[in-house]
Amino acid sequence: xxxxxxxxxxxxxxxxxxxxxxxxxxxxxxxxxxxxxxxxxxxxxxxxxxxxxxxxxxxxxxxxxxxxxxxxxxxxxxxxxxxxxxxxxxxxxxxxxxxxxxxxxxxxxxxxxxxxxxxxxxxxxxxxxxxxxxxxxxxxxxxxxxxxxxxxxxxxxxxxxxxxxxxxxxxxxxxxxxxxxxxxxxxxxxxxxxxxxxxxxxxxxxxxxxxxxxxxxxxxxxxxxxxxxxxxxxxxxxxxxxxxxxxxxxxxxxxxxxxxxxxxxxxxxxxxxxxx
Amino acid sequence: xxxxxxxxxxxxxxxxxxxxxxxxxxxxxxxxxxxxxxxxxxxxxxxxxxxxxxxxxxxxxxxxxxxxxxxxxxxxxxxxxxxxxxxxxxxxxxxxxxxxxxxxxxxxxxxxxxxxxxxxxxxxxxxxxxxxx
Numbered sequence: 001x002x003x004x005x006x007x008x009x010x011x012x013x014x015x016x017x018x019x020x021x022x023x024x025x026x027x028x029x030x031x032x033x034x035x036x037x038x039x040x041x042x043x044x045x046x047x048x049x050x051x052x053x054x055x056x057x058x059x060x061x062x063x064x065x066x067x068x069x070x071x072x073x074x075x076x077x078x079x080x081x082x083x084x085x086x087x088x089x090x091x092x093x094x095x096x097x098x099x100x101x102x103x104x105x106x107x108x109x110x111x112x113x114x115x116x117x118x119x120x121x122x123x124x125x126x127x128x129x130x131x132x133x134x135x136x137x138x139x140x141x142x143x144x145x146x147x148x149x150x151x152x153x154x155x156x157x158x159x160x161x162x163x164x165x166x167x168x169x170x171x172x173x174x175x176x177x178x179x180x181x182x183x184x185x186x187x188x189x190x191x192x193x194x195x196x197x198x199x200x201x202x203x204x205x206x207x208x209x210x211x212x213x214x215x216x217x218x219x220x221x222x223x224x225x226x227x228x229x230x231x232x233x234x235x236x237x238x239x240x241x242x243x244x245x246x247x248x249x250x251x252x253x254x255x256x257x258x259x260x261x262x263x264x265x266x267x268x269x270x271x272x273x274x275x276x
Numbered sequence: 277x278x279x280x281x282x283x284x285x286x287x288x289x290x291x292x293x294x295x296x297x298x299x300x301x302x303x304x305x306x307x308x309x310x311x312x313x314x315x316x317x318x319x320x321x322x323x324x325x326x327x328x329x330x331x332x333x334x335x336x337x338x339x340x341x342x343x344x345x346x347x348x349x350x351x352x353x354x355x356x357x358x359x360x361x362x363x364x365x366x367x368x369x370x371x372x373x374x375x376x377x378x379x380x381x382x383x384x385x386x387x388x389x390x391x392x393x394x395x396x397x398x399x400x401x402x403x404x405x406x407x408x409x
Contacts, residue, residue: 027362052361059351061350063372065344066374070375071372071373072371074359074371077364
């Protein structure tokens with residue numbers, strides 16, 4: 001799961017919650033400065049979103065004079081279009097004429113920045129930034145190939161390079177097991193079905209494989225789950241069975257464990273592999 | 277708005293040329309008077325009043341005149357586009373809030389108005405004043 005996925009899922013959840021709380025919101029989506037649509041509703045066609053971005057682009061491109069755009073509010077007879085900027089993320093909402101704009105604005109101006117701040121804090125999404133232990137490359141004596149006239153002393157050094165590299169190679173090998181795998185942020189999902197073991201969580205097989213690769217193929221059988229309130233638990237882990245959750249950044253946690261950890265579906269938790 | 281533009285063109289080609297233009301000018305003059313008054317409100321930096329025949333610009337900091345004019349024009353264009361995209365009917369006004377300043381733009385008849393305000397200035401008072409027709 002990439003950092004973008006975590007952002008997208010968390011923002012999509014936040015957006016869904018806002019829409020649940022305010023049914024007067026007809027359309028809502030979040031896009032980045034780059035034009036990438038991070039989260040949105042299924043009802044707004046992509047074509048319309050592109051045209052909306054285009055319309056706002058005209059304002060963004062000329063807003064330097066007012067210190068950049070923080071918000072845009074368009075009031076029409078049949079409703080309102082509002083854009084709120086939160087750093088590089090921009091939220092667009094279309095509301096009906098009867099909507100309570102104060103309530104909607106308060107909700108979005110609190111909720112979205114909070115989610116974004118939280119994501120920034122917990123962000124260092126892990127696997128993406130981990131230096132995968134690849135086999136050390138054999139040093140290339142590039143200095144020999146360069147046509148610049150090098151004094152004989154340097155040439156000698158270049159030839160000696162492979163010999164110098166050897167101990168480094170060994171050093172790297174011994175360092176591999178000491179890799180500390182940072183926690184991965186995953187979104188809590190319920191486990192459905194009968195006879196669900198209460199001590200086992202389910203994680204995407206891709207994540208498990210990545211962890212196993214980092215631990216030189218050792219099987220990851222246990223993980224530590226940490227909530228953002230600091231509650232932790234160690235439990236067994238198995239791959240997710242339901243294909244609809246593949247690649248979604250989900251951790252399926254039994255209901256009983258959710259109660260113990262005081263978390264619920266849709267919340268983020270940190271998951272760390274444990275090798276015994 | 278397009279309808280009104282069209283009707284204005286039609287009137288211009290007709291023989292009774294003087295009367296509608298006189299009405300239009302009177303409205304613009306009235307708006308100008310109102311805008312002059314609005315300019316005295318707390319936090320109001322200036323305004324632009326534009327129609328097919330004339331433009332009045334009054335800004336405390338004239339160095340930003342062109343940038344403000346282009347931005348307010350872009351805002352009004354975006355307003356029309358967005359209103360059409362989402363089927364929202366008549367555009368009332370568009371407020372663009374920046375880090376330092378905000379711009380309130382609206383169209384009254386053939387007149388495109390933009391009021392420039394400090395970030396924390398009240399927009400309701402100028403709006404009320406403008407809509408008193």
